[in-house]
Amino acid sequence: MLDIAEELDRWVGQGREFAVATVVAVGGSAPRRPGAALAVDSRGTAIGSVSGGCVEGAVYELCLQALDDGRTVVERFGYSDDDAFAVGLTCGGVIDIMVTPIRSQAPxxxxxxxxxxxxxxxxxxxxxxxxxxxxxxxxxxxxxxxxxxxxxxxxxxxxxxxxxxxxxxxxxxxxxxxxxxxxxxxxxxxxxxxxxxxxxxxPPRMIVFGAIDFASALVRVGKLLGYQVTVCDARPVFATATRFPEADEIVVDWPHRYLASADVDSRTVLCVLTHDAKFDVPLLELALTLPVAYVGAMGSRRTHLDRNARLREAGVTELELARLRSPIGLDLGARTPEETAVSIGAEIVANRRGGTGVPLTGAHTPIHHDAGAGPAGRIGSVA
Structure with missing residues (x-):
């Protein structure tokens, strides 16, 4: 329900009555995870989604019914071979949805x-x-x-x-x-x-080190994925709001010095795009010891080998080096900054969700990996 909190908060402020349908359990291939919601107010206005379109019509009617009778119900929707295109999930999944009326006198x-x-x-x-x-x-x-x-x-x-x-x-x-x-x-x-x-x-943090043209594209991808994005570079002429208008924060400082005081956690992703040893080595020496979700560094394979040698000389262990995603991103054949940013974003998603990065066509891997409940963003970006 909290995935649509901003709009529902406005509804509450306006005194509206509404019903919320929330995904509470899923089985098989289902497009939305627990916490995803659809809400309908007494005027018939609807926001959100519980299935990507498969059962929205039926859930909408359940919300209207809940507003009328004041009862909370849990309904199951699933695939039916006999009626695949009627109410049900044609993708083969099963979802349980709880519909709760939020009326003015609700306890x-x-x-x-x-x-x-x-x-x-x-x-x-x-x-x-x-x-x-x-x-x-x-x-x-x-x-x-x-x-x-x-x-x-x-x-x-x-x-x-x-x-x-x-x-x-x-x-x-x-x-x-x-x-x-x-x-x-x-x-x-x-x-x-x-x-x-x-x-x-x-929202989780993405810190992009290196105010280069590739960073500008990566900022946009990071925002699309729901991250709070910081750009950090020691060169004030490059680290400017004009060059990175979509960044949440721009920091002019040596990358390793900023990271030493930055607020990071197990959902934070660090993207090192400087590919300059004087920045990379002290930064990665610190980054690879932190309990963050992802550390990636840009550079050619030759740069990668040279950087690894320098990191070993600095005392970085093989176990720490194994955490480094370098060269950064998945093999998409990317050339432009935008394509490269998509490649990096795809690797971050695969790392977060337990994906393999292989094409789904002809593969026998699950479409929706479930490596445990993912981190929520502003609720419920269920993870």
């Missing part, structure tokens, strides 16, 4: 409003909802903020809220969106419960 409206406001502002928070449990608890929500403080209730025993808050904090720390099951002891409801936890975290 959890204030919690939904707080969660949407947090996600729209880019503040770290997690929202918990029951997707499989007693009817009287469906539609309730619990919000857990970054400091661990909870808001709202799932409507059962206080122990349920404590258990759910603990699960939410763990998933928020990892930036994950997905489902968890808690047993009878934790739920205190006489039965196991399934919870959907949606994590809202600030």
């Amino acid at each position: 959890s409206r204030t919690v939904y409003a707080a969660a949407l406001a947090a996600a729209a502002a880019g503040t770290a928070a997690a929202m918990v909802r029951i997707t499989d449990g007693p009817d009287e608890l469906m539609g309730r929500a619990l919000l857990v903020r970054d400091d661990g403080s909870p808001e709202g209730t799932l409507g059962g025993h206080p122990e349920l809220d404590r258990t759910a808050a603990g699960e939410a904090r763990a998933m928020l720390d990892a930036g994950r969106t997905g489902t968890v099951t808690i047993g009878e002891d934790g739920s205190r409801c006489g039965r196991p419960l399934t919870l959907l936890v949606e994590s809202s975290v600030p």
Whole structure:
């Protein structure tokens, strides 16, 4: 639901009533992951998507029905050999969708409003909802903020809220969106419960070192992929807002000195485009020791071999060198800055999602790799 938080936050501010359909589970080949949502207001206005178009019409009607009767329901949509082009997923997948009305008198409206406001502002928070449990608890929500403080209730025993808050904090720390099951002891409801936890975290960072023409194209690709992009270069004549109007931040500093104080985490990607030893070696010597998601460096194969030799002389270990993606990007035959940026972006996506980078035509690999729940962007860029 939080993947469309900015618009829904506006709806809340306008006092609109609406229903939200959220993907809570998927099986097989499905285009959207848990947390993806479609919302419909009382005027019939719709935003978002739960299936890339396969079942949107049927889900739209479910939202209108939920607005009318006030009930939260979970519906399953899947492929049917007998009626492949009617309501169903012709791609062969199965998705479970929870439809929740957010009416003016709904018990959890204030919690939904707080969660949407947090996600729209880019503040770290997690929202918990029951997707499989007693009817009287469906539609309730619990919000857990970054400091661990909870808001709202799932409507059962206080122990349920404590258990759910603990699960939410763990998933928020990892930036994950997905489902968890808690047993009878934790739920205190006489039965196991399934919870959907949606994590809202600030967008991941991409730091591009080297203010060259290739960097300008990579900034645009990084923004397209949902990253907060910083360009860093020691040369003030090149590191300017005029040359990089789409960058979120431009830093004039020696790359290794800036990286030493930069705020990075396990979702951060570092792209070294300087291909100049005086910048590359001290920068990569530090970068390869950091717990970031990706480190790539531009240069020819000859440059790569020379750079590796220099890094070894600087004390970089073979295990650290193995983390370096160099020459940077996938083999697309790229020549222009834009093609090269696509190549780098494709490698970053493959690394993030567990893809192989091979053509899907004739391959027997999954289309949608599932190497664990990916990091959320501004929620739910589910990962």
